[in-house]
Amino acid sequence: MSVYTSVSTAELAQWLQRYALGELVELKGIAAGVTNTNYFVTTTHGRYVLTLFEVLQLDELPYFLELKSHLARHGVACPAPIADHNDQFASLLAGKPACLVSCLDGHDVAEPNAAQCYAIGEMLAQMHKASSTFPRRMRNPRGPEWWSRTAASLYPQLPAADAASLRSEVAFQDSHRFDFLPQGVIHADLFKDNVLMDGDKIAGFIDFYYACNDVLLYDLAIALNDWARDAQGDIDAELARAIIAGYQSIRPLTAEERKAWPVMLRAAALRFWVSRLLDFYRPASGEMTYTKDPGVFQRLLEAHRTRQDFWL
Numbered sequence: 001m002s003v004y005t006s007v008s009t010a011e012l013a014q015w016l017q018r019y020a021l022g023e024l025v026e027l028k029g030i031a032a033g034v035t036n037t038n039y040f041v042t043t044t045h046g047r048y049v050l051t052l053f054e055v056l057q058l059d060e061l062p063y064f065l066e067l068k069s070h071l072a073r074h075g076v077a078c079p080a081p082i083a084d085h086n087d088q089f090a091s092l093l094a095g096k097p098a099c100l101v102s103c104l105d106g107h108d109v110a111e112p113n114a115a116q117c118y119a120i121g122e123m124l125a126q127m128h129k130a131s132s133t134f135p136r137r138m139r140n141p142r143g144p145e146w147w148s149r150t151a152a153s154l155y156p157q158l159p160a161a162d163a164a165s166l167r168s169e170v171a172f173q174d175s176h177r178f179d180f181l182p183q184g185v186i187h188a189d190l191f192k193d194n195v196l197m198d199g200d201k202i203a204g205f206i207d208f209y210y211a212c213n214d215v216l217l218y219d220l221a222i223a224l225n226d227w228a229r230d231a232q233g234d235i236d237a238e239l240a241r242a243i244i245a246g247y248q249s250i251r252p253l254t255a256e257e258r259k260a261w262p263v264m265l266r267a268a269a270l271r272f273w274v275s276r277l278l279d280f281y282r283p284a285s286g287e288m289t290y291t292k293d294p295g296v297f298q299r300l301l302e303a304h305r306t307r308q309d310f311w312l
């Protein structure tokens with residue numbers, strides 16, 4: 001249950017007066033989610049999602065909330081943050097930074113079909129295009145410098161074979177830098193549980209809190225590594241081709257991107273192998289202790305190393 005911070009109806013009704021959203025009708029905690037506290041809030045004007053940020057500070061929010069606002073304004077499917085009478089998207093509620101966004105219809109899907117994967121690729125490319133005019137910048141907090149440093153801190157705890165595999169991948173990625181490829185704002189965590197689907201249509205991308213400026217192709221690799229993964233943990237070729245086709249229907253890949261693609265799929269797997277290892281060996285205190293299996297991304301990365309066909 002992810003309601004870490006309780007908000008009373010009286011407290012919320014008072015806070016809502018800073019918005020043009022009418023009177024509070026209902027407040028309901030949302031069970032899903034790991035990091036933040038989320039509620040459905042119904043007012044006389046409509047339905048919204050209230051997020052109380054449990055980790056991010058008020059001064060860290062503008063990049064993410066203004067990005068969502070920019071994308072929603074350009075027709076990209078994502079929740080639109082609501083501004084208060086001071087034209088602010090966030091302010092303190094129950095001692096935590098809090099914001100309201102539009103409530104989307106839809107649910108995350110565990111086993112997507114090809115039409116849904118095509119839609120993901122298409123919307124991701126739309127997001128990349130629409131964010132080209134977004135003026136703020138954010139460096140990737142989970143880039144090569146981070147994974148090298150984090151992997152180095154994990155080697156002593158890993159079984160020898162895993163440490164050797166990780167070490168060789170970090171070295172491999174170090175010898176392949178892609179700063180010359182097209183860059184822009186990337187979601188950087190577009191997994192299946194970060195998209196609400198309405199049938200085969202995308203209701204919205206959510207959870208933009210790893211969004212940053214980086215190589216666009218890397219974002220496609222992150223999405224494909226999760227959306228196209230089959231029950232055995234390898235990639236389903238039909239789903240992979242669907243994501244790539246959807247993406248290219250909006251933004252065709254350049255010759256240099258196509259050349260970099262196999263290495264990029266490995267980089268995207270490495271990033272989540274390392275973050276899951278970190279959660280596994282050193283769970284942050286106070287956080288929920290269930291961790292996702294790092295082996296999923298180790299096996300996927302090792303499969304990418306020997307693969308011949310990359311679905312392009």
Ligand SMILES: Nc1ncnc2c1ncn2[C@@H]1O[C@H](COP(=O)(O)OP(=O)(O)OP(=O)(O)O)[C@@H](O)[C@H]1O
Pocket residue numbers: 002030032033034035036037038049051079101102103104105108193196206207
């Ligand atoms: N704008 C929205 N409209 C409808 N439902 C939403 C919206 N935003 C979030 N939700 C619902 O709330 C749930 C939790 O949200 P989310 O996954 O963003 O949680 P979090 O704790 O903030 O992030 P994470 O779980 O990635 O750490 C989602 O699975 C979804 O069901």
Ligand SMILES: N[C@@H](CCO)C(=O)O
Pocket residue numbers: 189191272275276292
């Ligand atoms: N999507 C990530 C967790 C959140 O960053 C994972 O599945 O490892």
